[in-house]
Amino acid sequence: xxxxxxxxxxxxxxxxxxxxxxxxxxxxxxxxxxxxxxxxxxxxxxxxxxxxxxxxxxxxxxxxxxxxxxxxxxxxxxxxxxxxxxxxxxxxxxxxxxxxxxxxxxxxxxxx
Numbered sequence: 001x002x003x004x005x006x007x008x009x010x011x012x013x014x015x016x017x018x019x020x021x022x023x024x025x026x027x028x029x030x031x032x033x034x035x036x037x038x039x040x041x042x043x044x045x046x047x048x049x050x051x052x053x054x055x056x057x058x059x060x061x062x063x064x065x066x067x068x069x070x071x072x073x074x075x076x077x078x079x080x081x082x083x084x085x086x087x088x089x090x091x092x093x094x095x096x097x098x099x100x101x102x103x104x105x106x107x108x109x110x111x112x
Contacts, residue, residue, distance in 0.1 A: 023071050029105045032060025036105070040064050041071075043094050047111035063107075066090050073103030 028035045031042035040062040049055040065071060069090030087099045097111030 020070055020072070023104050025065075025105065031062055032058070034060055034062065036062035041094070041101075041105055041107050043107045043109060045095065045097070045109040045111060047097065063094050071101070071103065074099070074101045 025039045025041070028037050029040075029042055032044065036042050041064075043061045043063050044058065045061070046056050046058045049057050070088065071091075072088075074087035074091060087101055091101050091107060092099045094107050095109030095111070097109050100108045100110075102108075
């Protein structure tokens with residue numbers, strides 16, 4: 001009986017620990033017309049074109065996330081009330097607009 005209680009207690013503690021595993025940022029990744037290197041994310045920014053134009057302007061760049069940034073998938077929908085999967089500041093700081101992150105190597109920014 002005592003062994004059974006110990007096993008259940010250990011399993012409960014293990015289930016409550018933080019299981020964050022950062023994505024693999026090794027190697028290069030295509031980013032528009034450029035290539036991002038080891039440890040970098042691809043930042044895809046889209047914003048409205050010049051006044052009177054229906055064409056959006058899309059730019060690509062590479063950025064290295066700061067140490068300690070938990071790279072978890074997050075949503076564009078964060079500014080809306082009731083949505084809990086907001087991007088942390090270490091991701092949103094890459095954008096001049098609303099960020100989204102795929103949890104791998106791509107940050108998408110929608111500006112206005």
